[in-house]
Amino acid sequence: MAKKAPVRVSLLGCGTVGSGVLRLLRENAEYLESRIGAPLEVRKVLVRDATKDRGPDCERAWVSTSADEVLGDPELDVVVEVMGGEEPAGTYLQRALESRRGVVTANKMLLALRGPQLVDTAVAAGVDLAFEASVGGGIPVIRTLREAFSSDWVERLEGIVNGTCNYMLTRSRREGLGFDEAVREAQRLGYAEAEPSLDVDGHDAAQKLVVLAMLAFGARVDPALVPTYGIRKVDARDHGFAERFGYVIKHLAIGRDHGERLELRVHPTLVPAGDVLANVSGVLNANQIHGKALGPCLLSGQGAGALPTAVSVVADLVDVARARREGAQGLSTRGIQLEDRPLQPLDEVRSRFYLRFNVADRPGVLAAIAGALGEHGVSIEQMVQEGREHDEGLPVEIVMLTHEASWGGVERAFAQIAARDFVARPSRFLPIEAQ
Amino acid sequence: MAKKAPVRVSLLGCGTVGSGVLRLLRENAEYLESRIGAPLEVRKVLVRDATKDRGPDCERAWVSTSADEVLGDPELDVVVEVMGGEEPAGTYLQRALESRRGVVTANKMLLALRGPQLVDTAVAAGVDLAFEASVGGGIPVIRTLREAFSSDWVERLEGIVNGTCNYMLTRSRREGLGFDEAVREAQRLGYAEAEPSLDVDGHDAAQKLVVLAMLAFGARVDPALVPTYGIRKVDARDHGFAERFGYVIKHLAIGRDHGERLELRVHPTLVPAGDVLANVSGVLNANQIHGKALGPCLLSGQGAGALPTAVSVVADLVDVARARREGAQGLSTRGIQLEDRPLQPLDEVRSRFYLRFNVADRPGVLAAIAGALGEHGVSIEQMVQEGREHDEGLPVEIVMLTHEASWGGVERAFAQIAARDFVARPSRFLPIEAQ
Numbered sequence: 001m002a003k004k005a006p007v008r009v010s011l012l013g014c015g016t017v018g019s020g021v022l023r024l025l026r027e028n029a030e031y032l033e034s035r036i037g038a039p040l041e042v043r044k045v046l047v048r049d050a051t052k053d054r055g056p057d058c059e060r061a062w063v064s065t066s067a068d069e070v071l072g073d074p075e076l077d078v079v080v081e082v083m084g085g086e087e088p089a090g091t092y093l094q095r096a097l098e099s100r101r102g103v104v105t106a107n108k109m110l111l112a113l114r115g116p117q118l119v120d121t122a123v124a125a126g127v128d129l130a131f132e133a134s135v136g137g138g139i140p141v142i143r144t145l146r147e148a149f150s151s152d153w154v155e156r157l158e159g160i161v162n163g164t165c166n167y168m169l170t171r172s173r174r175e176g177l178g179f180d181e182a183v184r185e186a187q188r189l190g191y192a193e194a195e196p197s198l199d200v201d202g203h204d205a206a207q208k209l210v211v212l213a214m215l216a217f218g219a220r221v222d223p224a225l226v227p228t229y230g231i232r233k234v235d236a237r238d239h240g241f242a243e244r245f246g247y248v249i250k251h252l253a254i255g256r257d258h259g260e261r262l263e264l265r266v267h268p269t270l271v272p273a274g275d276v277l278a279n280v281s282g283v284l285n286a287n288q289i290h291g292k293a294l295g296p297c298l299l300s301g302q303g304a305g306a307l308p309t310a311v312s313v314v315a316d317l318v319d320v321a322r323a324r325r326e327g328a329q330g331l332s333t334r335g336i337q338l339e340d341r342p343l344q345p346l347d348e349v350r351s352r353f354y355l356r357f358n359v360a361d362r363p364g365v366l367a368a369i370a371g372a373l374g375e376h377g378v379s380i381e382q383m384v385q386e387g388r389e390h391d392e393g394l395p396v397e398i399v400m401l402t403h404e405a406s407w408g409g410v411e412r413a414f415a416q417i418a419a420r421d422f423v424a425r426p427s428r429f430l431p432i433e434a435q
Numbered sequence: 436m437a438k439k440a441p442v443r444v445s446l447l448g449c450g451t452v453g454s455g456v457l458r459l460l461r462e463n464a465e466y467l468e469s470r471i472g473a474p475l476e477v478r479k480v481l482v483r484d485a486t487k488d489r490g491p492d493c494e495r496a497w498v499s500t501s502a503d504e505v506l507g508d509p510e511l512d513v514v515v516e517v518m519g520g521e522e523p524a525g526t527y528l529q530r531a532l533e534s535r536r537g538v539v540t541a542n543k544m545l546l547a548l549r550g551p552q553l554v555d556t557a558v559a560a561g562v563d564l565a566f567e568a569s570v571g572g573g574i575p576v577i578r579t580l581r582e583a584f585s586s587d588w589v590e591r592l593e594g595i596v597n598g599t600c601n602y603m604l605t606r607s608r609r610e611g612l613g614f615d616e617a618v619r620e621a622q623r624l625g626y627a628e629a630e631p632s633l634d635v636d637g638h639d640a641a642q643k644l645v646v647l648a649m650l651a652f653g654a655r656v657d658p659a660l661v662p663t664y665g666i667r668k669v670d671a672r673d674h675g676f677a678e679r680f681g682y683v684i685k686h687l688a689i690g691r692d693h694g695e696r697l698e699l700r701v702h703p704t705l706v707p708a709g710d711v712l713a714n715v716s717g718v719l720n721a722n723q724i725h726g727k728a729l730g731p732c733l734l735s736g737q738g739a740g741a742l743p744t745a746v747s748v749v750a751d752l753v754d755v756a757r758a759r760r761e762g763a764q765g766l767s768t769r770g771i772q773l774e775d776r777p778l779q780p781l782d783e784v785r786s787r788f789y790l791r792f793n794v795a796d797r798p799g800v801l802a803a804i805a806g807a808l809g810e811h812g813v814s815i816e817q818m819v820q821e822g823r824e825h826d827e828g829l830p831v832e833i834v835m836l837t838h839e840a841s842w843g844g845v846e847r848a849f850a851q852i853a854a855r856d857f858v859a860r861p862s863r864f865l866p867i868e869a870q
Contacts, residue, residue, distance in 0.1 A: 297736035328761035
């Protein structure tokens with residue numbers, strides 16, 4: 001085979017993931033060349049601050065602060081975007097695709113907000129757009145949805161897609177840490193940002209769910225429309241009660257294809273303790289995909305981290321570079337047909353539920369709660385009451401598991417109960433995930 | 436885009452998997468065409484018995500009993516082999532690759548025995564050889580090893596790769612079924628063959644491990660050299676003791692890269708109960724791959740079954756057909772460099788162990804056992820003794836967990852203990868998998 005011209009690559013951004021990518025490119029240069037059939041050549045690395053040290057794998061001559069210089073390079077084959085955020089990354093990638101460069105990106109926020117538009121641009125230009133690293137860092141879930149499920153129909157998926165939430169819930173369950181304590185520990189270990197809201201309030205998970213739904217269900221969805229709840233209100237007592245009933249609390253991103261409508265939601269959920277998802281602990285992530293023919297397929301691994309993410313970026317780069325050198329570009333997006341899919345209102349979602357009430361210990365309270373639930377079609381399957389052994393007069397905790405009911409029914413019953421004078425502290429509910 | 440000429444496909448074999456493939460090709464024809472960029476056209480289906488009904492998806496005109504007719508077809512693009520067994524499948528695929536047809540196969544036995552030769556032939560001919568369905572039916576482990584790990588280094592892997600064993604162990608643990616009972620139940624449900632030895636004695640798992648090791652470690656290994664143990668001797672009492680110590684018994688295929696030497700082995704193993712692998716139950720399979728950079732990555736799903744396997748075959752067919760139509764063949768095998776790797780003798784493998792002795796209940800016995808173990812470098816970490824509460828004079832059961840020791844040390848200590856007159860029933864040991 002004649003020696004092929006190098007595939008010319010530029011990076012947008014050079015933080016920890018970008019440095020990891022450069023390191024892998026240097027360390028594995030020979031192997032990557034054998035996989036691609038041509039060497040990879042780094043042209044430029046776009047950064048905001050040219051004076052900052054980028055580590056030993058980033059050559060001084062690569063560094064540029066000019067997007068025009070980097071993207072205007074007529075020799076450029078592939079753009080690797082590891083800067084994150086919606087802008088200016090979005091404008092850069094749009095421009096790269098329009099000028100027929102292949103694109104590899106790790107940017108889930110951008111994909112959640114503008115994925116369909118970028119896919120359309122890539123399809124129109126006949127080039128590749130690869131984004132394995134955008135969801136689940138080191139877990140090949142995008143690849144699996146694109147390729148392994150290519151002749152199957154994804155019926156539903158559940159994912160533990162945010163490592164910060166999973167870590168905090170794991171610590172809270174095992175060590176009884178409160179939310180504030182758990183978040184401080186996660187921050188100390190580098191698992192949570194100084195401003196943790198994007199993670200702990202579920203927005204990061206909702207963005208990832210939208211990217212997964214694009215591939216799993218061919219859906220164009222605005223992440224702002226996905227019902228999203230975080231983990232602030234889950235406390236050690238909930239973990240204790242869940243365990244007593246044989247469950248573990250996990251923060252899940254859930255998607256189901258109901259034909260015309262799509263059900264997407266992000267929230268803490270009770271998962272049966274023997275379930276594989278229940279045993280994905282700490283910062284690990286997992287995605288369970290249910291194919292009509294393939295059945296359930298679970299992928300689990302490191303959801304974030306510089307090196308796992310860099311490995312996924314480089315794996316994508318190999319595919320895109322190879323296709324470009326072989327003159328077979330645009331295959332990765334071929335067959336992705338996106339359409340606007342209406343979402344099922346959360347109100348109508350049906351599930352079993354875990355309910356927890358903190359109420360005065362006096363006659364008639366249980367009857368009032370059961371009555372309010374019954375009025376809204378929520379029937380009780382199991383119940384425990386706790387706290388009577390303490391001083392009389394103090395509130396008691398009542399925990400119930402329900403039969404299948406509608407989310408809206410539970411909310412309406414809760415609104416009714418909240419108005420009663422026997423309620424000591426706000427009531428809480430969590431759905432139960434059936435397998 | 437101009438309409439491309441169809442990609443012409445013939446099947447070798449048309450059992451349940453083959454019928455499933457034909458069904459998926461028909462049901463998803465339009466979608467597959469959009470993915471491939473050209474329609475798929477079935478040319479021939481090679482069968483042994485032309486009179487047998489092949490179901491509604493197999494057209495009468497396709498059926499042929501002549502390998503020469505099927506493989507000699509000058510228009511043929513891709514051969515899909517779903518007949519199984521080493522011969523004549525091996526000769527057919529060798530011939531197909533040499534005459535530059537793309538090949539998709541679900542045949543793990545053939546790959547374990549002749550994979551390296553087939554890969555070499557495919558590389559020399561510059562065509563694709565895809566075999567996702569050969570290991571773990573519906574789990575995209577081959578794809579993940581080939582692509583997602585393309586810039587990483589696989590340090591080790593553990594797999595539950597035989598659904599029959601996993602089902603039987605699960606039933607034995609949960610319901611106390613003995614081996615014979617469990618195997619009869621598995622046969623009744625279609626999870627075990629009439630002659631179950633290939634599964635329950637571990638040979639099927641060893642074949643799959645050799646295929647995985649080919650991709651994970653670039654290793655050419657004879658499956659007959661892989662130390663292989665089945666599940667015949669694991670009984671309900673072992674499950675009980677394992678549980679008491681916080682473990683679950685799983686039949687694992689294990690591979691570790693020690694640099695020059697490779698450690699491969701197949702046997703029942705104690706796995707910590709909280710581990711994800713411990714919670715992969717029933718007929719489900721799982722593969723855990725540990726990348727140097729990627730960390731642990733677990734894939735789990737249906738390991739067998741006609742439809743999951745057919746989905747994997749068709750996913751491979753999409754890749755191979757697409758590459759062929761784009762003139763970009765041979766990429767799938769590019770960069771696979773296989774070499775003969777010496778195996779680490781089982782004797783030298785180090786692990787913690789679970790030991791179980793059935794011995795006379797009299798003074799000095801424990802000292803004799805501990806002495807024999809100590810002589811061979813096996814030290815005890817925990818111990819329980821059971822049976823004293825029964826009639827005096829009956830044998831007691833002594834179970835120990837050891838610190839890390841060599842497999843050979845345990846075997847030599849066991850040989851020494853076996854010769855003693857206090858042994859009532861054969862002693863048993865199982866390694867403990869550390870995470």
